[in-house]
Amino acid sequence: MDRVPAQILIKCTNFAALKHSKQRRKDREQTPYINHPIGVAYILTEEADITDLDVIQAALLHDTVEDTNTTFEELEETFGSAVTNIVREVTDDKSLPKAERKLQQIEHAPHSSPKAKLVKLADKLYNLRDLNRCTPNGWTENRVQEYFQWSANVIKGLRGTNKKLECELDVLLKQRGVLEL
Numbered sequence: 001m002d003r004v005p006a007q008i009l010i011k012c013t014n015f016a017a018l019k020h021s022k023q024r025r026k027d028r029e030q031t032p033y034i035n036h037p038i039g040v041a042y043i044l045t046e047e048a049d050i051t052d053l054d055v056i057q058a059a060l061l062h063d064t065v066e067d068t069n070t071t072f073e074e075l076e077e078t079f080g081s082a083v084t085n086i087v088r089e090v091t092d093d094k095s096l097p098k099a100e101r102k103l104q105q106i107e108h109a110p111h112s113s114p115k116a117k118l119v120k121l122a123d124k125l126y127n128l129r130d131l132n133r134c135t136p137n138g139w140t141e142n143r144v145q146e147y148f149q150w151s152a153n154v155i156k157g158l159r160g161t162n163k164k165l166e167c168e169l170d171v172l173l174k175q176r177g178v179l180e181l
């Protein structure tokens, strides 16, 4: 029997919640990590009017391989290749040194698929808003500013994908006086 959207989305949400269950965000309140992927999916549905189920599923699952013991094979078996390939596109290679990883995001952004670009734009929007809400433990003001600048360089390669998300990001970048290099 065909599964309806509610079943598909709750399956993803439950999978991500179990995988991220022991993780917390870096903010003072140590917010449960799952708030982030759910928030990214929420930005896509509520602010960007995205209804594509593959995109919403990928948003819910986008940090499972990068930040938990989840493998791409596990995602393929559980959610299929369309969703897994989007997650693959937005997953950093954590075996690389951080500077290299950050550079790769800038380089890969313009070559991503439109669906992966949507997830990336919403991910960046969530993280930049989060930085304005609360500075992560141990971050200096300079590190926050550097994160905004680096994000602007990634966002440059994602443009032409979704007007609403890009406008929201522009407001945040402008407030910080950040220009795209």
Ligand SMILES: Nc1nc2c(ncn2[C@@H]2O[C@H](COP(=O)(O)OP(=O)(O)O)[C@@H](OP(=O)(O)OP(=O)(O)O)[C@H]2O)c(=O)[nH]1
Binding pocket: 024, 025, 026, 027, 036, 063, 066, 092, 098, 123, 124, 127, 128, 130, 131, 136, 147
């Ligand atoms: N703003 C903010 N970010 C937090 C918080 N807790 C965890 N993060 C995560 O931290 C990452 C940014 O921190 P960095 O020091 O630059 O990167 P790293 O954790 O990957 O080494 C983001 O990872 P990411 O999702 O992989 O995104 P990206 O930075 O690679 O795009 C973000 O989701 C928080 O409280 N506030």
